[in-house]
Amino acid sequence: MVQAYIHDDNNDIDFREAHNSGKSVSIEDLEKIGVFYKYCATVEDVDVIAKERNYKNRDVVNISKESFGNENNMMEKLNMFYSEHLHEDEEIRYCLDGSGYFDLRAQNDTDWIRCRVNKGDLLVVPAGIYHRFTLTTENYIKALRLFKDEPKWNAIKRPDGDSYQVREEYLSQTKA
Numbered sequence: 404m405v406q407a408y409i410h411d412d413n414n415d416i417d418f419r420e421a422h423n424s425g426k427s428v429s430i431e432d433l434e435k436i437g438v439f440y441k442y443c444a445t446v447e448d449v450d451v452i453a454k455e456r457n458y459k460n461r462d463v464v465n466i467s468k469e470s471f472g473n474e475n476n477m478m479e480k481l482n483m484f485y486s487e488h489l490h491e492d493e494e495i496r497y498c499l500d501g502s503g504y505f506d507l508r509a510q511n512d513t514d515w516i517r518c519r520v521n522k523g524d525l526l527v528v529p530a531g532i533y534h535r536f537t538l539t540t541e542n543y544i545k546a547l548r549l550f551k552d553e554p555k556w557n558a559i560k561r562p563d564g565d566s567y568q569v570r571e572e573y574l575s576q577t578k579a
């Protein structure tokens with residue numbers, strides 16, 4: 404089950420630590436910022452949602468020291484995922500094993516909402532939301548990435564994303 408809360412914004416400790424401020428965030432609050440969450444016990448459960456939401460393609464990513472050869476290569480990748488960005492498509496991730504944190508900008512565009520995903524958690528991050536990703540201190544995730552069309556990963560960093568239509572559409576759909 405996803406665990407969501409306001410990030411403590413303490414940049415003095417590793418971004419893979421929990422950073423739990425103690426202010427919890429509900430699934431309903433996640434829905435208000437356009438995020439879809441569902442616990443799926445099996446990949447067959449994911450297939451049902453993929454059919455409903457017309458996700459036609461998928462691949463698997465494995466992020467760990469072993470999959471990137473060494474700690475430095477892994478950290479380089481983590482630093483890329485951790486820089487605030489948005490996508491023009493949904494970011495659809497199902498945790499097959501391990502764990503990770505998806506940080507999502509709250510409606511106030513100031514707080515980070517941290518979502519910890521573990522095995523079985525399906526999270527859909529909407530197009531146009533600023534977000535970032537990191538591993539937990541477990542340093543390992545294996546995730547299914549689903550796509551509406553061809554698999555692609557095009558991250559648009561802040562503030563470049565501000566001028567994108569998908570950003571304006573996201574803001575108009577989720578304004579408080």
Ligand SMILES: CSCCC(=O)C(=O)O
Pocket residue numbers: 464484494496503535536544546556558
């Ligand atoms: C677990 S996939 C890594 C996260 C990602 O693809 C992203 O933040 O865009």
Ligand SMILES: [Fe+2]
Pocket residue numbers: 488489490494534535536558
């Ligand atoms: Fe992303």
